[in-house]
Amino acid sequence: MPETEEAIHKQILELGKKARRASREMMGMSADEKNHALLAMADALERRKEKIQEENARDVSEARDAGLSDALVDRLVLDDKRMAAMTQGLRDIAKLPDPVGRTLKSWEKENGLILEKRAVPIGVIGMIYESRPNVTADAAALCLKASNAIILRGGSEALRSNQAIADALQEGGSATKLPADAIQLVPVRDRKAVTSLITMDEYVDMIIPRGGEGLIRAIAENATVPVLKHYKGICHVYVDGDADPEKAWSIVENAKCQRPGVCNAAETLLVDLSIGEEWLIRMAEILQKRGVELRGDEKSREIVASMLPATGEDWHTEYLDMILSVRVVDGIEQAVEHINQYGSGHSDAIVTRNKGRQEYFGKMVDSAAVYINASTRFTDGAEFGMGAEIGISTDRLHARGPVALEELTTYKYVVTGDGQIKE
The missing domain is CATH 3.40.309.10 (Aldehyde Dehydrogenase; Chain A, domain 2)
Structure with a gap:
């Protein structure tokens, strides 16, 4: 029996609350701790490879029965080569410089105040994507490296594959200092879940849609959470x-x-x-x-x-x-x-x-x-020397072009004084 809109909203709201708590904890994680979590997650993907591919085979079979095109079915398949690339991707991200805590600019005022503009996590990212289940691991790894919690909502055609990948990532992270709810997957197919996720301003800081123009436009037109997007590439x-x-x-x-x-x-x-x-x-x-x-x-x-x-x-x-x-x-x-x-x-x-x-x-x-x-x-994060990317943005704020680790951070000002007061 389908869940009611209210029940789905409560479920997504709980994911948001857990993600917000996890994002606060992640602010205190060191670069070594995050890298350790990424490597443990890669190991877990390898251990669970057979289970992931079994679930993926069920998705692929169902997609064929539903009449999806050969091109769309191909995007779903997690063969040995794609599994290896997904696992290696996590290890490659672990090798990249930590984007959090960088001093972007610093200066001293005449009154002795020292100002520092410092890179910090965005907080909670909602990732909405279609077809390719490897995005589950790629997006989670990038957000983790930038100390963000992530809520993943993949396409309904890949739900089993995405869940199996998310389970492996959570298993790997559980043996490290990664908060239990740093990576969460929306477990329902109903589109009402997307509506709840993109309007949950209190707990989600940014939505990143990845897919066709129709999906991205629908999200951008209905979201109250900021959306980082590109509609198409002409x-x-x-x-x-x-x-x-x-x-x-x-x-x-x-x-x-x-x-x-x-x-x-x-x-x-x-x-x-x-x-x-x-x-x-x-x-x-x-x-x-x-x-x-x-x-x-x-x-x-x-x-x-x-x-x-x-x-x-x-x-x-x-x-x-x-x-x-x-x-x-x-x-x-x-x-x-x-x-x-x-x-x-x-x-x-x-x-x-x-x-x-x-x-x-x-x-x-x-x-x-x-x-x-x-x-x-x-135009690609790897080709630009950024390592992995989560997508391409044609927006002007806050990121433009390939969205990689630096673009998954924002900044704050840390001001150090010695008793100065405003006169």
């Missing part, structure tokens, strides 16, 4: 008239084709009128040989007649597929105007040898990551 590559032709062909091909189903893949190609028709003709040949469907504006189709006509909706679309919109523009100003109008603020690139245009693009494009003569595919 990424552009602008090929300037002064681009190195060979580098431009390579960068565009990589940005579109290397892995088209991810948020940092290129969805629109902007080509400067002055680079010449030959460059675009050759680019189209390269992309079409790779199986990319090209949708061009009127000028592009005059040059490459095989392109399909682009509609107004194409400029707004994140394809996540082997499809690319193409537009010929008259100068960098028009390219930047297009990006700022249609882009999602994720990742955008320029290919040019002109230093002035490099600087203009870097200054005027309003995105989380701006690339000069490089593929957009590098």
